[in-house]
Amino acid sequence: MFSGDKLENLPQTQQLSLILKSSELGIIEVIFSASNWEQSLFSRLNTVNTEDEMTEKLVIGLDGTDTGERAMAFAKDLASKLEACELLAIYVIEWSPFTFQTPEENEQRHKRREEEIKLATTRIVEPAVAALKEAGFKASGIVRHGDVAETLNRLTVENGGSQIIVGRTSSDGFANRIFGSSTQSLVMNAEVPVTVVG
Amino acid sequence: MKNIAKFWLVATATALMTSPLAAQEAASIDQRVNEVFANLTGPFVSLIFAPFPGTSFPWIVMWLVVAATVFTVYFGFVQFRFFKHAISLVKGDYSDPNDAGEVSHFQALATALSGTVGLGNIAGVAVAVGIGGPGATFWMILAGLLGMASKFTECTLGVKYRNEYEDGTVSGGPMYYISKGFDELGLPGGKILAVVFSVFCILGALGGGNMFQANQAHAQISGILGDYPGWITGIIFAGVVFAVIVGGIKSIANVTEKVVPFMGILYVGAALIILIVNFDMIGWAFGQIFAGAFTGLGVAGGFVGALIQGFKRAAFSNEAGVGSAAIAHSAVKTKEPITEGFVSLLEPLIDTVVICTMTALVIVISQQLIVDPTSGNYMLNEAGTAIATVDGNSGVALTSAAFGNSISWFPYVLAIAVVLFAFSTMISWSYYGLKAWTYLFGEGKTAELTFKIIFCVFVVIGAAASLGPVIDFSDAAIFAMAVVNIFCLYFLMKLVKKELASYSSRLETGEIKKFKH
Numbered sequence: 001m002f003s004g005d006k007l008e009n010l011p012q013t014q015q016l017s018l019i020l021k022s023s024e025l026g027i028i029e030v031i032f033s034a035s036n037w038e039q040s041l042f043s044r045l046n047t048v049n050t051e052d053e054m055t056e057k058l059v060i061g062l063d064g065t066d067t068g069e070r071a072m073a074f075a076k077d078l079a080s081k082l083e084a085c086e087l088l089a090i091y092v093i094e095w096s097p098f099t100f101q102t103p104e105e106n107e108q109r110h111k112r113r114e115e116e117i118k119l120a121t122t123r124i125v126e127p128a129v130a131a132l133k134e135a136g137f138k139a140s141g142i143v144r145h146g147d148v149a150e151t152l153n154r155l156t157v158e159n160g161g162s163q164i165i166v167g168r169t170s171s172d173g174f175a176n177r178i179f180g181s182s183t184q185s186l187v188m189n190a191e192v193p194v195t196v197v198g
Numbered sequence: 199m200k201n202i203a204k205f206w207l208v209a210t211a212t213a214l215m216t217s218p219l220a221a222q223e224a225a226s227i228d229q230r231v232n233e234v235f236a237n238l239t240g241p242f243v244s245l246i247f248a249p250f251p252g253t254s255f256p257w258i259v260m261w262l263v264v265a266a267t268v269f270t271v272y273f274g275f276v277q278f279r280f281f282k283h284a285i286s287l288v289k290g291d292y293s294d295p296n297d298a299g300e301v302s303h304f305q306a307l308a309t310a311l312s313g314t315v316g317l318g319n320i321a322g323v324a325v326a327v328g329i330g331g332p333g334a335t336f337w338m339i340l341a342g343l344l345g346m347a348s349k350f351t352e353c354t355l356g357v358k359y360r361n362e363y364e365d366g367t368v369s370g371g372p373m374y375y376i377s378k379g380f381d382e383l384g385l386p387g388g389k390i391l392a393v394v395f396s397v398f399c400i401l402g403a404l405g406g407g408n409m410f411q412a413n414q415a416h417a418q419i420s421g422i423l424g425d426y427p428g429w430i431t432g433i434i435f436a437g438v439v440f441a442v443i444v445g446g447i448k449s450i451a452n453v454t455e456k457v458v459p460f461m462g463i464l465y466v467g468a469a470l471i472i473l474i475v476n477f478d479m480i481g482w483a484f485g486q487i488f489a490g491a492f493t494g495l496g497v498a499g500g501f502v503g504a505l506i507q508g509f510k511r512a513a514f515s516n517e518a519g520v521g522s523a524a525i526a527h528s529a530v531k532t533k534e535p536i537t538e539g540f541v542s543l544l545e546p547l548i549d550t551v552v553i554c555t556m557t558a559l560v561i562v563i564s565q566q567l568i569v570d571p572t573s574g575n576y577m578l579n580e581a582g583t584a585i586a587t588v589d590g591n592s593g594v595a596l597t598s599a600a601f602g603n604s605i606s607w608f609p610y611v612l613a614i615a616v617v618l619f620a621f622s623t624m625i626s627w628s629y630y631g632l633k634a635w636t637y638l639f640g641e642g643k644t645a646e647l648t649f650k651i652i653f654c655v656f657v658v659i660g661a662a663a664s665l666g667p668v669i670d671f672s673d674a675a676i677f678a679m680a681v682v683n684i685f686c687l688y689f690l691m692k693l694v695k696k697e698l699a700s701y702s703s704r705l706e707t708g709e710i711k712k713f714k715h
Contacts, residue, residue, distance in 0.1 A: 093299065095298060097290050097293065097298070097302030097303075097304050097305065098302070098304050098305075099305060100305070100308045100309070100312065100455040100456055100458070100459055101305050101308070101455060102309065102451050102452075102455055102625060102626075102629070103309055103313075103525075103526055103529065103625075103626055103630075104451075106301045106305065106306065106309055106526075106529035106530070107367055107368055107369075107529045108367060109299075109300060109301045109529065109531070110300060110301075110367070110531050111365055111366035111367055113299040114366055116299065117299070144295075144298060144299075145298040146295060146298040151295070154295060
């Protein structure tokens with residue numbers, strides 16, 4: 001389809017939309033046709049920096065598992081190659097407003113929510129942010145409830161993130177087969193480029 | 199706690215195994231329970247259902263309908279003006295995504311609905327149509343539409359005046375808004391009224407929220423398995439309820455909460471199929487409903503009889519003005535208490551105007567009620583108290599027969615639905631009763647456990663007693679709640695009006711904005 005060279009020649013906005021399109025369609029040729037896709041991505045991101053003099057913000061979707069760790073490692077690697085770069089670690093607690101609950105559950109809900117947020121912050125997000133800072137990056141973290149894909153995308157857009165890095169779905173259960181995983185949904189619906197780390 | 203639950207299971211199993219031997223003795227236990235219960239509750243029931251002097255019209259029915267009408271007019275037909283807004287709220291259009299994880303409007307609505315949708319819609323409607331004829335349906339729908347305004351008033355107050363504790367949990371309901379609201383307005387007696395309400399709420403929880411449910415669940419099960427003593431069903435039910443509310447076995451409650459909505463959908467779906475198959479009769483059925491509403495078509499008490507039955511059953515089914523939903527809605531963490539009011543006004547609509555009407559139509563269309571071919575009027579049974587039915591059925595058995603007429607296997611599904619509905623209503627009402635109990639006796643482990651055990655004992659009594667006394671007491675207790683609640687709402691409604699004015703002006707200026715489009 002498109003070679004890496006051709007991509008480089010396109011104006012900035014079109015480049016981004018092309019990458020997005022290709023990821024939507026699941027066509028990864030664009031990426032692989034460059035000699036080293038990571039490097040080409042890195043060079044494109046750098047172009048953004050030199051031209052617009054803005055800080056790149058990479059969003060890492062954490063899930064508290066190994067794949068989240070791998071997403072972290074990849075993001076660190078990528079960030080180290082960028083000049084001005086900020087990292088934002090996000091953990092979304094899966095939650096839907098359309099469930100059925102008992103009155104007791106409703107009564108306890110506010111308390112539980114605080115507990116869930118506290119737990120996710122101290123166990124997952126804070127250690128991740130600390131690790132990133134230790135490695136010398138500017139980093140921050142967010143914990144939110146909601147649909148994982150939708151919330152991750154919304155927070156990225158709200159915070160001016162330029163791309164999302166997530167681990168591939170860790171489970172391959174029956175439900176995932178039917179309804180698709182959060183990662184699938186993110187890749188299909190995100191408004192910024194998404195990198196899925198295997 | 200687990201050991202206690204185990205003990206109950208063993209006790210239940212033993213009771214079951216010995217039951218055939220003790221069957222005769224058991225029947226007499228049922229009889230004795232029934233007699234004692236009827237004698238004890240008689241005076242209370244007579245007081246609540248006392249007719250206006252010289253008429254047969256119970257004052258309590260007038261009380262409920264007048265209140266619903268007053269609220270409807272006072273808030274300028276809020277149930278129609280804010281209907282679309284209520285739907286948007288439930289869809290989450292106005293929910294700040296940063297508040298995600300708190301109880302949503304949908305969840306609050308679903309929880310409150312699972313407390314009201316149930317036997318009232320299945321058995322209650324059958325009672326209404328069985329006594330008051332098809333015309334009762336018309337009055338039921340009217341009461342449902344008006345009741346939306348009562349619900350709106352009480353639920354707004356419920357959220358506005360709830361208690362929020364340091365650990366993040368909440369307690370709310372009429373007892374809280376009565377005492378706090380009266381204080382705010384500088385009116386005396388708030389505390390006493392709150393206490394009186396709480397007492398009635400406990401009785402309501404034990405009656406309509408418990409005994410009636412256990413009773414009708416037993417009627418369903420014995421209808422399929424064959425007749426056996428009610429206390430056996432009672433003990434089994436009590437054991438399961440005990441396991442959930444005392445043993446804290448959440449999985450049972452969780453399963454029920456998830457299955458019940460699907461049962462509700464299945465029920466409405468089956469009713470719709472029957473209506474579609476008999477679509478040529480829908481016009482006739484509505485004709486019967488309208489004619490019956492104003493003439494009675496020969497039912498006991500004429501059109502007034504139809505009206506009383508319709509209003510009574512609607513109030514019992516959707517609980518508008520009773521104050522129970524205010525307790526359920528108080529759990530929602532929202533910046534705008536009135537949004538819960540808007541959401542709650544959908545409950546009488548779904549419960550009464552949609553689901554109850556479906557049941558009534560199916561009963562009318564299935565022609566279970568016997569019509570005198572010469573006069574076109576309904577024939578009364580021998581006692582002259584209700585319309586004669588094909589198999590002499592009443593209550594849930596009548597609904598079951600009506601559905602079974604078109605879908606032969608549906609009574610089995612209905613039996614499962616009734617048992618599950620009964621169970622989820624019991625769980626909801628155990629919570630309402632508990633809130634009233636802790637308001638009176640303080641929040642503590644011992645106080646809570648005492649109430650929960652009393653609650654379980656009443657499950658057994660309810661299953662063993664016969665329908666007549668149980669339904670009378672259930673109605674009386676629930677309406678007694680409405681006496682106090684509505685009396686107080688008249689004083690407190692101006693507080694809601696202030697909220698409504700403030701909210702609608704901010705909605706107009708765009709200060710309250712949609713997060714989703």
